[in-house]
Amino acid sequence: DAGVIQSPRHEVTEMGQEVTLRCKPISGHDYLFWYRQTMMRGLELLIYFNNNVPIDDSGMPEDRFSAKMPNASFSTLKIQPSEPRDSAVYFCASSAPNQPQHFGDGTRLSIL
Amino acid sequence: AQSVTQLDSQVPVFEEAPVELRCNYSSSVSVYLFWYVQYPNQGLQLLLKYLSGSTLVKGINGFEAEFNKSQTSFHLRKPSVHISDTAEYFCAVRSNKFYFGSGTKLNVKP
Numbered sequence: 001d002a003g004v005i006q007s008p009r010h011e012v013t014e015m016g017q018e019v020t021l022r023c024k025p026i027s028g029h030d031y032l033f034w035y036r037q038t039m040m041r042g043l044e045l046l047i048y049f050n051n052n053v054p055i056d057d058s059g060m061p062e063d064r065f066s067a068k069m070p071n072a073s074f075s076t077l078k079i080q081p082s083e084p085r086d087s088a089v090y091f092c093a094s095s096a097p098n099q100p101q102h103f104g105d106g107t108r109l110s111i112l
Numbered sequence: 113a114q115s116v117t118q119l120d121s122q123v124p125v126f127e128e129a130p131v132e133l134r135c136n137y138s139s140s141v142s143v144y145l146f147w148y149v150q151y152p153n154q155g156l157q158l159l160l161k162y163l164s165g166s167t168l169v170k171g172i173n174g175f176e177a178e179f180n181k182s183q184t185s186f187h188l189r190k191p192s193v194h195i196s197d198t199a200e201y202f203c204a205v206r207s208n209k210f211y212f213g214s215g216t217k218l219n220v221k222p
């Protein structure tokens with residue numbers, strides 16, 4: 001079975017540019033989560049969806065961040081404009097109800 | 113408020129020694145409990161889970177954890193660690209949403 005697929009694996013871009021991170025959840029999972037991981041702040045939940053609907057976006061740091069889930073097999077996390085402090089590893093995870101989350105390999109984002 | 117506490121940010125241990133990584137949670141409702149492992153430059157992988165039934169749960173790589181409802185704990189144990197167990201370990205709780213602990217870095221020394 002394919003796991004959670006994230007792209008790109010690495011991205012390096014200049015501050016001010018738009019960044020789009022992509023995620024394909026495991027088929028049949030109706031929960032999708034976006035996390036950010038840094039040395040300073042650890043693992044932070046940014047937003048999660050249930051059946052493509054955003055349920056809790058209280059972890060989204062500011063309006064520069066937005067996430068969408070247009071269908072059950074695809075989600076994006078956008079940062080516009082990007083800033084150096086957004087540099088982190090961004091993880092996507094998916095799960096079935098009351099089951100553990102399955103994580104993707106992450107996108108390592110560097111904003112110069 | 114619900115939370116997950118991992119008291120030890122780092123645990124150094126010698127190879128073949130036993131180890132326990134502590135996890136406590138606070139919740140007023142029934143929970144599901146998980147341990148994840150993260151190797152360098154990789155995503156989180158599920159080690160084991162407690163959903164119901166026996167309070168002693170066995171996972172991959174020889175790890176096990178015991179759910180203690182009265183102490184609201186879910187400590188992770190391994191009787192004899194290997195160098196390859198060096199990683200960061202996260203405890204997680206799911207009630208109405210997921211909560212992750214801050215992680216414990218296990219450093220196994222030769």
